[in-house]
Amino acid sequence: MRYLLEAWNAVVERLRSAKSIELFLDFDGTLAPxxxxxEQAHLPAPTRRVLRRLARRPRVRIWVISGRRQADVSGRVAVPGVLCLGLYGWENGGLPSLHDETLRMLAEARSALAKRLDGSAGLWMEDKGAAFALHCRGAEPSAFGRAHAAIEGLRGEFGRWLSVTGGDCVWEVMPRELRGKGDAVRLHLRHARSGALPVYIGDDAADEPAFAAASHGITARVGAARQTRAAFRLRNPSEVGRALEKLDLEVP
Ligand SMILES: [Mg+2]
Incomplete structure (x- = not known):
């Protein structure tokens, strides 16, 4: 797989000739280290500056699609003209509506997990209203093992209603009714101008369906080499900032 910054010639013509650019960006691990x-993650100042410039270009539309709640990610991006979507693209001006049974299963799964992990140091749960996350960054290996086992139990018990995505030191548990980032990208591309070029940059397992949805455009996965559906790689969020600066130079 090629590094986007080193293979820029491979994309430059497409960026220049596209009628419009639909730029989709993940937040954590992509825009922000x-x-x-x-709550400690923030958008680096140079990235905010280039997003501000890009957002003023009439040919560019920018979406930040995060697993966070919409208000949270909007507050962290805070660039006029950049539309931030929460809960993997499904929160836009209100929580998505879910079936009563799904909500009941979500609540049951959350309390079952909390009970199983009670007292395991370094693990903590984050309630996102229509989803929840189990974080394990900095946890002891034994606590990590317990978390892994508990998550597998959850998959078995609630797999019909809930999906579990493993990310960087985090498991995200969400209703299957929330269809993830790939469907969200597809939905927005349906409303894009013809000749629009999608660009998707993300770092996580939850971004993989979106790479597939934008595979006719330019896709880049951030971070260490691993199996991905993205066509290019970027090493870290500061390279994402540099890629956005290069992109800014290509769209008058
Ligand atoms: Mg991410």
């Missing part, structure tokens, strides 16, 4: 706790 990962931190021990999600």
């Amino acid at each position: 990962l931190r021990a706790r999600p």
